[in-house]
Amino acid sequence: GELDGKPIFCSETCALDIIGATALLGAVLGGAGVIGLALGFAMRDTVENYVASLMLSLRQPFRANDLVKIDEFEGRVIRLTSRATVLMTLEGNHLRIPNSTVFKANIVNYTRNPQRRFDFALGVDPDDDATAAAELGRETLSKLPFVLADPPPEARIEEVGDSNVLIRFLGWIDQTDSDWFKARSAAIPAVKAALEGAGFGLPEPIYRLRFDPRSASLPFENIAERDGAPARPRRPRPEQPSEPADVTPSEEIDRMVEEEREAPEAKRDLLDNRRPVE
Structure with a gap:
């Protein structure tokens, strides 16, 4: 046992x-x-x-x-x-x-769900009319052949930054006919060109530097003036292609x-x- x-x-x-x-x-x-x-x-x-x-x-x-x-x-x-x-x-x-x-x-x-939304943001000059810029961008999106009319495209003023007013643009596509990445890639330059063509500025970020007046002066110098080089001419805006962008999947x-x-x-x-x- x-x-x-x-x-x-x-x-x-x-x-x-x-x-x-x-x-x-x-x-x-x-x-x-x-x-x-x-x-x-x-x-x-x-x-x-x-x-x-x-x-x-x-x-x-x-x-x-x-x-x-x-x-x-x-x-x-x-x-x-x-x-x-x-x-x-x-x-x-x-x-x-x-x-x-x-x-x-x-x-x-x-x-x-075949319908999918894309979005992107662009910043316009604070002195420009942000509401008019948003409306122009929305109308530009609505004219793109791959952007759906229902739901309609939108434009939202998101925030006021130090050097621009940020506007977010939104549009819907049918994924069975359009590739999401291609559609977004085609919509961004289209809206950007429309805003610039209407005179809206899209400024780059501006940084303000503050120096202590008690410190020694910094040796700032305009290189272009020193060398006598002419100012770089602004490049002309490229013309928009007449053919719509290929956004097929x-x-x-x-x-x-x-x-x-x-x-x-x-x-x-x-x-x-x-x-x-x-």
Whole structure:
């Protein structure tokens, strides 16, 4: 019984103590504990990822080729496996995110809603009419062919800085027809050219320096006057292109995703178009 086993265990321990093997026994038991602890942590991560994959396959928070942002990671979805969610970043790199991280993360799905807003800010001279500048910029956005009329573009006077009045311009696009980055890149110079063409100044930041009058004077000198160099002429404003900017969505990343989904690994994909998206 149990009582009979205790004397035997005590005898074995005493025997180990006599031959000086107690330290060895402690090392073996301690090593087994460390290994068990490491295996426990490894199994915990594996189980978490597996359970998260089941939950994600049921929830279906995204489809293949959806443009998503998972916490700070952004890219197009390639597949959902039992361990990780695989993305193709906008730079063309593979990104594997553990499913346990994806399940607990904040997910932004840009593809779910085709309408997406872009914005940018320009600063006009404080002496100019900021309201008129905002209205001109808004009208310029409304005339761009890729900017939606509904919701309409907006212009907001945000703040008065030391050297300018900051105006934020906002416009909406349809992502199925227009690339967000290209549209924003085309809208900025269009509004800037319209403001400058109407005589609005877009000044650079001005920094005011104050010197202690008790200190020695600084050796300031006008280099242009010293060398007799003529003032640099102002460059003429470039003419606006008559053809509208090409803002059609790029297909390189889409093609890469499709190639990856045709690979043999695609058979392990847990995404199912037949299930409803959460």
